[in-house]
Amino acid sequence: MSARILVVDDIEANRRLLKARLEAQYYTVLLAENGMQALGMAKEEQPDIILLDVMMPGMDGYEVCKRLKADNQTAHIPVVMVTALNDTEDRIRGLDAGAEDFLTKPFEDFALMSRIGALTRYNSVAAELRQRQASGLKDELNENLLQRIRDKPARVFVVDDNPRSSARIADMLRSGGHNAVTLIEAGGLSNLAEQGVDILLLSMLSDRFDALKLCAHFKSNEATRSLSILLLCDPEDQQRAGKGLELGASDVIFSPVDRQELLARVRTQARRARYIDMLRERVDRGLELSIIDQLTGLYNRRFMMNQLESFMRRAVMGGAPVSVMMADIDHFKSVNDTYGHDAGDEVLVEVARRLKSNVRALDVVCRPGGEEFLVIMPETPGDLACAAAERIRQAVAAQPFSVNKGEREISITVSAGVGTILGPDDTVSDLIKRADVALYQAKSSGRNRVENQAA
Template identity: 30%
Template structure:
């Protein structure tokens, strides 16, 4: 793990040199800014772990720099320690209310500075770890663990959002519902581990064929749903048939056995009605594909009557 990076923003060259030497002797990486605008630009270019910020600087003073950092979603969690000759209670309160992590009055002892930087760096480390854990938890909520695709909960939310947007802006929205043909037979003959491998292989075909902006995932069991914004029925059919062809053309290898897999699919285009209505129509066309002999895609432009 690389050493934490500390940015010193101070227009006094002597203070920067003293602080830099002390920090580098403790193993920190150090970058310097000579004024407020440079401090903001350096943070945006390569965010440091801690900012040591002088209050009185040209261009932007320390309070203005702090406001810029706290107003940026990418930078707001960087701990800021003010270095200043101002030491009245009003100055301290103004900095802390603005979001500063700490406040150090000039002149300061080297040991105290290092202690404040270490505390701020530790806070940043804890924040980063928390964000990573939250991102991992969010991923678990959205992702199907077997296939790595989106799960039904996320697909349902995304289809609701896309349907509302397509109704508002008047663009076509298509959905495709896929089902692996004779999947129960795969499990019965080759075993559930092979069945899982078949599902993962199909998920790979799906992922490779989807375009930027398309959303696909596992709807449940051996069913998969694809959401296609700004796509008419012809476009939905072409994409679905590419996925069908790719699946049929590439047998799945599982435990030394080659398993030929085919899929059926139903396409529906909207927007109309509700999420449930669109999925129901796609499911009805999927059922038609199954009745017609499987390994094919059936489309429908209008919702069913009744």
């Protein structure tokens, strides 16, 4: 999987070297020689990943990273801090600035490519989710979102059959504020998804199990596919570590385990996992907003038309008939004029509730707009649809409606019209018009009644 990578370094030799190493692996490389140039190129070029040198004159890498993460146009781009400094404080400072990862010079090709590969895989998921929700919830952006995922404790399951090393790693994680459980403590690997595990720390040093087989198993199982897997391996075993990354592992950490590096890697994986979860949540919410009427919780006109098209296609191709009931609240304007629009909303919500309580599981209850409701009745001929409509009408009229937060009770009725498919040449428009004509007849005949154009 290729990617466009922006390399930011004030030393030309470093830029050229990184460019050559990345292009040898078929990545597209962009170059910037200072912080201001990097900010402009990031916004204009929208690279997939930024490799950002820390020690630059004028604006250092920390400040560049902060500005990138503060800008809505570039906040989503993963940043890897590249530094010759090996102090823990420098690493933590980079992560605090918003960087997703870090590399300490000099670094081997394996370290560079494993970080790039992990971020590229993460990017492909995140980019797809961002694209799917792009037209929806644009106002809930960075700071609120990042605040919810930043520095939240991770739930880590340590898979290592060595009691001493697994206990040591668990203690490191707990000292960093994370929740850690070892394989020995848990007694097995069952129900990982149900336990709410975020990260699986999988030791490749064990002789009792094949860590790569476990990695492949977890990534092929739908219940555990979304788990982040952090591989613990020997520095001399880079070939197998690379295979683990190909199988879907998110990152690699080498033994002996350094506490600060472990905490930094776990922190990064937890951030990524929660960011993806949040994007999925936003996509799901955006999808819901596109088909659900927010006041009543019923399906909206857009969803209604799509469903009608689908049921009509089946019906005209020889399937079971489909009918619709169109209902309208009687004298609804006077409710709003007399008791206020809040009372009108209460009436709409209660009518929706009574409709949903008096239809079958396969029926689709919709609110096309205003005080109008429509129920799609699949596999229903006209006579049964009329009986169902009468049941709904009676349910609405049976009990008074509580409005103004319970201070008043008023009587509400609905008029309804029923239409059904009559032949293979029928269209959705024909079906809706039939129900609409029947509804007009019900209104003209005194309201609080059902009329039909179902036969």
